[in-house]
Amino acid sequence: METLMSILVGLLFAIGVYLILTKTLLRIILGTSILGHGVNLLIITMGGLKKGGPPLLGIKNLTYADSLPQALLLTAIVINFATTALFLVLSYRAYKVLGTDDTEQLRGIKDE
């Protein structure tokens, strides 16, 4: 299961990096979003994927889930969500003001 997840994480990273390297702003933002999902999956995989068992060290349950990666993941998702929202709004504004969403043309813009 961990191996399968690792491959999936690698796939998401590859797609994310590919999208970030394209020229359109919207694709870049989608790329960061996909990269973010890859990172989240990586965190949960790194904590160890255990089957069943509450996150408590009981006497009967010898297997237990590690709850810390899930807490980290939740925080990371919220932060990722906020930055993506901000990035989207900002790029829309940039598109309105600068009149382009092509990163090639965004180069070397001088003030006013």
Added chain:
Amino acid sequence: MNNLVILPIIIPIIAGMIMVIFRKNIKLQRFFSVLSTIAISISTILLITQIHTNGIQTLHLGGWKAPFGVSMVADMFSALLILVTSIVSLCCLLYAFHSIGKEREANYFYPLFLFLITGVNGSFITGDIFNLFVCFEVMLVSSYVLISLGGTKIQLSESIKYILINIISSFLFLVAIAFLYAMTGTLNFAHLSIRVAEIGQEGLMTTVAILFLIVFSLKAGLFLFFWLPGSYSAPPTAISAIFAALLTKVGIYAIIRVFTLVFYHEPEVTHLFIGILAAATMLLGAIGAVAFWDIKRILTYNVVVGVGFILAGVASYTTEGMTGSLYYLIHDMVVKALIFLLGGTIIHLTGTSKLKEISGLIRLHPGLGWMFFIAALSLSGIPPLSGFLGKIFITEGTFEAGYLWLGGIGLFTSLMVLYSIMKIFMNVFWGYTDLTEEKEKGTTKGLMLPIGILTIITIALGLGAQGIHEYVDMAVEGLMNPSIYIEAVLGGNLSQ
């Protein structure tokens, strides 16, 4: 347990949240922002005296003992940095009152500024690597908005690059944390230090260390500084001054913390790598500073040189080098804010940042000219100003560690820094005065006070270095002996 530890985070975030409600009342916002920075300064001075007498102060949030809960740890190193942060941010606030403009003030400039301070102080004081990530994000999200606040063309195009770079580096930070957690099973700095020492810093652990180094280098502008000159010259002066003074320093703090407390077992790999990056940063930054004829560009490249120089001392990993790095870090925070405010004032007066279009300003503004001269000397480390002591110690440390090339490059780039900054001084202040008071684009009214305060601080830090010597020594002792930090945080829980 000491509740004083969390005040530098609590004060600005609560003040900021209250100020969001009173959006229209700018006078109240100004008052509250100044009040909260002063309150942070006072609480940090109290904290420093307590650390001085009783050792490292900790606070385990919610009563959850380390390593299970999130701990806040204030050692001398972080407390000193918080104190300098609050003083510098106070000066930038005072400068902003007269320069930032009504529109930005009415659109949450002051709350965002305080949230930025929250993130910076939080990064300095946290004792948990994931919490460090969260504080980084608090700081970064505020900086995203501050850099684009106002929405001019150059701000928008630069902020997109800035945000993209930082989002990617945040993801890499998370990846590094995930790998570290998988190998050690903990996130608390002190506990990490013990676990890494137990497991041993083999190839895989060193790889994770290098991944952390890449992440922090992106934030600090160590070698990976390609985004820095553009982003830091886009926003208005008060904002770019606080960025130059604080944001890169948080990255430097993280590098110092992680590579003295957790990954200190393989200095011949990691610290040498930092040294090579520092040397490259100093050289490339100095070339940039010498090459440009634009005030903003020269100043931003000087930020890059400063980052390289501080980390040269860290790379040596000797007591002298660390002492130098700490002196220079404190000096650099003050003097970078000062030189950015001075450069911003020149641009504010003349309406241009091109050196060739300005001349003879000293006749109209002698005070500004002399303060620029003092700041320039301090920046390049001329005695008796504040940069001198740090330079001496860092050079001594690198020589002691056998990195003659690193110390040599440091001294060589100091000369280039001196040249680049004197180029500004000679072109702007000397020569024929073709500007008259009527033709000026703005006044220096109210702008000279924060500049004056920072100039006095940089002189005082140089002349009164003996006074802070004791505190710096204590901070360096803590950095060179991780066991002090571990003992203070974990206490009796060492067996876990």
